[in-house]
Amino acid sequence: MGAQWKAKHKDIAANAKGRLFGKLAKDIMIAARHGADPAANARLRLVVEQARKVSMPKDTLERAIKKGAGLTGEAVHFEHVIYEGFAPHRVAVMVECLTDNVNRTAPEMRVLFRKGQLGTSGSVSWDFDHLGFIEAEPATPGADPEMAAIEAGAQDLAPGDEDGTTLFLTAPADLDLVSRALPEQGFKVLSAKLGYQPKNPIDPATLSAEQLEEVETFLAALDANEDVQTVYAGLAG
Numbered sequence: 001m002g003a004q005w006k007a008k009h010k011d012i013a014a015n016a017k018g019r020l021f022g023k024l025a026k027d028i029m030i031a032a033r034h035g036a037d038p039a040a041n042a043r044l045r046l047v048v049e050q051a052r053k054v055s056m057p058k059d060t061l062e063r064a065i066k067k068g069a070g071l072t073g074e075a076v077h078f079e080h081v082i083y084e085g086f087a088p089h090r091v092a093v094m095v096e097c098l099t100d101n102v103n104r105t106a107p108e109m110r111v112l113f114r115k116g117q118l119g120t121s122g123s124v125s126w127d128f129d130h131l132g133f134i135e136a137e138p139a140t141p142g143a144d145p146e147m148a149a150i151e152a153g154a155q156d157l158a159p160g161d162e163d164g165t166t167l168f169l170t171a172p173a174d175l176d177l178v179s180r181a182l183p184e185q186g187f188k189v190l191s192a193k194l195g196y197q198p199k200n201p202i203d204p205a206t207l208s209a210e211q212l213e214e215v216e217t218f219l220a221a222l223d224a225n226e227d228v229q230t231v232y233a234g235l236a237g
Contacts, residue, residue, distance in 0.1 A: 017054075023229050024051045025064040026098045029076050032068030042176070050191050083109045085119040088214045089207060092124040092234035094196050099227040108225060115218055128196040128232065132175030134168040135160050136187040143186030152181035165190065169197070201236035 028051065031044040038045040044065070051061050066072050078098040087093050093116065099105040110118055134154070145166040149157045154168040161167075166187070170178045172194055179192040204212055215235070223231050 019224060019226070020054060021051075021056050021060060022226060024054070024056060025060065026078060026229065028061065028064040029068030030078060030098070032065045033070075033076075036065050036069035036071060042179070046179075046189065046192050053190070081105065082121075082125075083113075083118065084121065084124045085113050086117040086124070087218045087233065088116055089202075089211050091202055091215050092127055092198060093219070093222070094125060094128060094232040095222055095228055096195075096230040096232070097225075097227045098229050105225075105227045108227070112222055112225065115214075124234070125196075127199050127234065129199060130172055131155070131195060131197055132170035132172055132178065132192065133195050134170065134175070134179055134182065134192045135165055135190045136168060136182050137165045137190060138186060139183065139188040140186035145187075148182060148185035148187055151185050152178045154178050195230065196232040198232070198234040198236075201234050203236050 024047065027047045028044065031041065031047050034043065035041040036044075038048050048061065048065075063072075067074055068076055070076075078100055079102055081097045081099060081102060083095040083097065085093055085095075095109065097105055097109075137160075145157055145168075148154075148166075149168055152168070153174055154170050155174075156169040158167045158169070159165075168178060168182065175192055175194060179189050182189055207215065215233075219231055219233055222228055
């Protein structure tokens with residue numbers, strides 16, 4: 001929830017492993033357009049590290065790099081599209097898609113939003129901040145996240161999803177700059193990407209268990225779509 005909605009239940013997460021690999025493969029292909037060598041392509045290197053972190057098969061990873069770099073002779077074209085609207089109970093939602101066929105994705109989004117409300121461009125994005133999100137972990141003993149954020153030029157920081165990690169927040173234009181500066185402050189960058197954070201998130205405690213389940217089910221259905229890369233929900237926590 002918060003900056004990026006993630007399925008809570010382990011069974012959902014396990015079933016989504018294949019979809020996760022598909023999403024990462026798209027990110028890898030797009031990053032590989034700027035070169036197939038991770039050592040010389042910072043964006044590709046970060047996505048490859050994310051893929052290895054979730055145990056993406058080596059042949060799947062290498063195939064995505066070659067395809068994105070144009071080494072297989074296949075043309076790769078993905079269009080970046082964002083859909084805005086509301087989940088049940090007026091929870092704001094932004095859905096980031098990478099699709100090779102908008103004429104397929106658009107009607108699928110309309111169907112998925114039937115249990116909520118599909119909005120127009122700008123209908124909920126005003127209630128989200130567009131930010132850079134950098135997940136990093138200490139690489140040297142005693143590395144201070146707050147000092148690192150100040151020295152690297154991050155706007156803010158928060159605990160990461162895993163023990164010991166920190167989420168550094170940046171202005172969109174500063175994402176690469178801060179990513180390069182954090183290692184000098186004793187932090188290893190695990191991921192770096194642009195995303196959205198709700199300005200006025202709804203506290204899940206204000207929803208009944210049934211209402212929250214309806215919201216979670218709606219968000220899970222969006223996340224399961226093959227063209228959806230990331231779902232951002234206006235929920236706190």
